[in-house]
Each structure stands twice: as C-alpha cells, then as structure tokens.
Amino acid sequence: MPIKNRLADMHGEITGWRRHLHAHPELMYDVHETAGFVVERLREFGVDDITPGIGKTGVVAVIKGKTDTKGRVIGLRADMDALPIEEATGLDYASTVPGKMHACGHDGHTSMLLGAAKYLAETRNFDGTAVLIFQPAEEGGAGGLAMCQDGLMDRWGIQEVYGMHNTPGLPVGEFAIRPGALLASSDEFEIRVTGKGGHAAAPHEAVDTTLVAAQIVVSLQSVVSRTVDPIKRVVLTVGTFETDSVASNVIAHKVRLQGTVRTLDPEYRPIAEERVRRIAEDTASAFGAHAEVIWTPGYPVTVNSAEETTHAAEAAAAVAGKVNDNVDPIMPSEDFAYMLEERPGAYIFIGNGDTAMCHHPAYNFDDDAIPAGCSWFAEIVERRMPVA
Numbered sequence: 001m002p003i004k005n006r007l008a009d010m011h012g013e014i015t016g017w018r019r020h021l022h023a024h025p026e027l028m029y030d031v032h033e034t035a036g037f038v039v040e041r042l043r044e045f046g047v048d049d050i051t052p053g054i055g056k057t058g059v060v061a062v063i064k065g066k067t068d069t070k071g072r073v074i075g076l077r078a079d080m081d082a083l084p085i086e087e088a089t090g091l092d093y094a095s096t097v098p099g100k101m102h103a104c105g106h107d108g109h110t111s112m113l114l115g116a117a118k119y120l121a122e123t124r125n126f127d128g129t130a131v132l133i134f135q136p137a138e139e140g141g142a143g144g145l146a147m148c149q150d151g152l153m154d155r156w157g158i159q160e161v162y163g164m165h166n167t168p169g170l171p172v173g174e175f176a177i178r179p180g181a182l183l184a185s186s187d188e189f190e191i192r193v194t195g196k197g198g199h200a201a202a203p204h205e206a207v208d209t210t211l212v213a214a215q216i217v218v219s220l221q222s223v224v225s226r227t228v229d230p231i232k233r234v235v236l237t238v239g240t241f242e243t244d245s246v247a248s249n250v251i252a253h254k255v256r257l258q259g260t261v262r263t264l265d266p267e268y269r270p271i272a273e274e275r276v277r278r279i280a281e282d283t284a285s286a287f288g289a290h291a292e293v294i295w296t297p298g299y300p301v302t303v304n305s306a307e308e309t310t311h312a313a314e315a316a317a318a319v320a321g322k323v324n325d326n327v328d329p330i331m332p333s334e335d336f337a338y339m340l341e342e343r344p345g346a347y348i349f350i351g352n353g354d355t356a357m358c359h360h361p362a363y364n365f366d367d368d369a370i371p372a373g374c375s376w377f378a379e380i381v382e383r384r385m386p387v388a
C-alpha cells in the first residue's frame with residue numbers, strides 16, 4: 001500500500017501547520033507556543049488523552065485502536081525545537097523571530113506526527129495503543145532524556161519506539177535506515193592549560209603555554225589513529241584554540257582548547273576520555289605547565305534494534321515502494337538515542353531532496369515529504385498492531 005489516500009487529502013492542511021510552525025520557531029525547552037499548538041490540534045482530533053509538561057515542555061498523547069486485545073503499545077516521536085540561526089531563505093513564511101530558525105526540519109517532523117495523529121484518531125484501524133511523543137530540546141538540551149526521566153516509557157507502557165529525521169540529499173519520499181549504530185555519540189571536552197606568561201624575547205623565564213597547548217593538539221590526533229581499532233569509527237576534533245595573549249611580543253599565560261569526540265562504538269567513549277586526560281595532563285606536566293580537562297558526556301550512540309528496524313523498513317517499503325535498509329551511518333548525534341536506550345525501536349531517514357544541509361541558514365523542510373512521512377508513522381501502527 002502506498003501513501004494513504006486520507007493523508008494525501010490532508011497534505012494542504014498539514015503543510016499549513018508546518019509553515020505556521022516554521023514562521024514561529026522556539027529554542028530548546030522554551031517551546032511553549034509550539035507545544036500549545038500541538039495540544040490544540042490534538043484536542044481537535046479527539047485523541048484519548050493529552051499530557052503536556054513531560055520533560056518540562058514535551059507533550060504525550062494517546063490514541064487507542066478500535067480494539068485492544070493484544071495490549072501492544074507503540075511510541076512515535078517527533079522533535080519540536082528550532083535553532084539559534086538567522087534564516088536566509090527569503091520564504092514568505094520564513095521565521096518571524098530574529099536569530100531563530102527551524103533549520104533542522106523539526107517543524108516538518110512535528111507536523112507529520114500531527115498528521116498521523118489526525119489520521120489515526122479518525123480511523124483507529126489498529127489493535128492496541130499509539131503513544132505520540134512531542135519532545136523539546138533535541139538540539140543540545142537532551143529533551144528526550146528529560147522525557148525519559150519523567151517516566152515516559154513506564155508511565156505510558158511503551159514497548160517499542162520509532163522516530164524519523166529528514167535528510168537532504170536523499171530524494172523526497174524515499175527512506176533509508178540500518179540496524180545497529182546509525183548516528184554517533186557526542187562528548188565534549190575543554191582543556192585549560194596554564195603556563196607562565198612573559199616577554200616574547202625572554203622565553204627562558206616563561207613557560208610558553210601556546211607551545212604546550214600546540215603539543216597537546218598534535219598529540220590528541222594520536223588518540224584515534226593509535227588507540228582505536230582501524231575498523232571502528234571514532235573522530236576527535238579540536239574546534240577552538242584561544243590564548244590570553246593579544247600581542248606578538250607576549251608569551252601566553254593561559255590557553256583554552258575545546259573539542260568533541262564522536263563515535264559509533266560506545267566502548268571507545270571512556271577510552272577516549274582517559275586518553276585525552278592523560279595526554280593533556282602529562283604533556284603539560286612535561287613542559288612545566290598544568291592542564292585541567294573538563295569532560296562533558298553528550299548524546300549516546302543512536303542504535304536501532306534489529307527486529308524494530310525490520311518493521312520500520314517494511315513500513316517504509318510499503319509507503320515508498322522501496323527502502324534502503326543498509327544506509328551508511330553518519331557522525332552527527334541525536335537524542336532519540338536516549339529513548340532507544342530504554343526501549344527497542346528504530347530511527348529512519350526520510351528524503352528531503354536537493355536542499356541545503358540541516359543547520360544551514362538556507363535550509364528548508366520540503367513539504368512534498370509530508371504524505372510519505374505521515375503514512376510511515378501510521379503504517380508502523382497499523383502493521384505492528386493489526387486488527388484481528
């Protein structure tokens with residue numbers, strides 16, 4: 001079965017919601033208007049239960065099927081937050097809020113899950129319970145974790161959970177997925193190096209912190225190349241290098257480095273942390289300087305469970321006619337990973353066509369993807385919980 005006819009009929013209406021959300025982006029947990037919009041729509045659809053305020057500003061809604069003999073409960077998740085980016089699309093429905101933009105298509109994800117909710121509430125052609133999860137703060141705020149910590153999975157009895165992200169470069173209406181690791185974990189580090197500032201012409205009376213920090217940066221590049229099994233995937237990047245010297249004739253007293261470690265192999269997260277600490281502290285010590293390492297763990301690896309990946313891929317093939325079920329993993333991260341740590345489930349990519357990349361000021365979600373995205377959510381529910 002391809003795109004669901006009823007959802008194709010609703011394409012214009014859902015596009016209207018998407019463009020409204022696009023024009024009114026909100027950041028992190030401050031998604032009050034967006035969550036309010038979601039709750040209003042869900043009320044209109046006549047879903048069975050709506051609970052706002054989960055994970056601060058997340059919304060959870062319940063739709064019961066025609067029958068409930070198997071008692072299966074499936075979670076479907078969308079993210080609601082935008083990014084601190086100045087929009088440069090020039091669209092007539094572009095962001096009305098300076099410095100904020102839906103540059104990752106979460107306006108599209110939220111609208112597609114709303115479309116599926118409307119369809120499911122109308123048709124209820126399934127046996128069990130669909131739980132709709134609208135989460136805040138995907139972009140760096142771990143809103144998915146906050147919802148889990150508020151008891152999302154146990155309180156609603158969720159057994160499996162599914163999520164979706166649009167993907168520029170993949171044709172509109174197509175899907176791609178893989179079992180196992182799909183997106184990387186993301187840990188951040190900061191290294192504060194302190195030497196002894198001085199006159200550039202008298203280095204023997206100083207401890208040159210810039211030189212020490214430079215040695216640390218170079219040595220950090222051995223973490224991946226000399227510690228990690230070459231078959232595994234880990235990347236380490238030092239993104240900033242700031243000294244407190246502002247003149248060519250001054251030796252810096254302090255240098256601050258910031259970087260990130262991404263991996264698809266979670267066993268390397270503690271190993272990378274230990275290596276970064278050792279290299280920074282011991283290198284600094286060898287030069288008579290001191291290094292302090294601040295390690296901030298971020299999102300886990302997004303790992304699709306095998307069986308649920310098959311269900312997700314079958315639903316996608318039913319909607320789109322085909323599916324790439326062995327797509328290459330990518331190194332960005334995604335906080336749906338926290339939900340997948342609590343329950344089996346799968347995360348799928350939906351094509352956004354030939355657009356600017358996510359997080360680019362010229363990015364826009366492609367509304368032509370809406371019928372396929374809504375149909376996939378609905379298809380999962382109807383396939384996993386068929387009426388007997």
Ligand code: NI
Nearest residue numbers: 104105106165
């Ligand atoms: Ni995103």
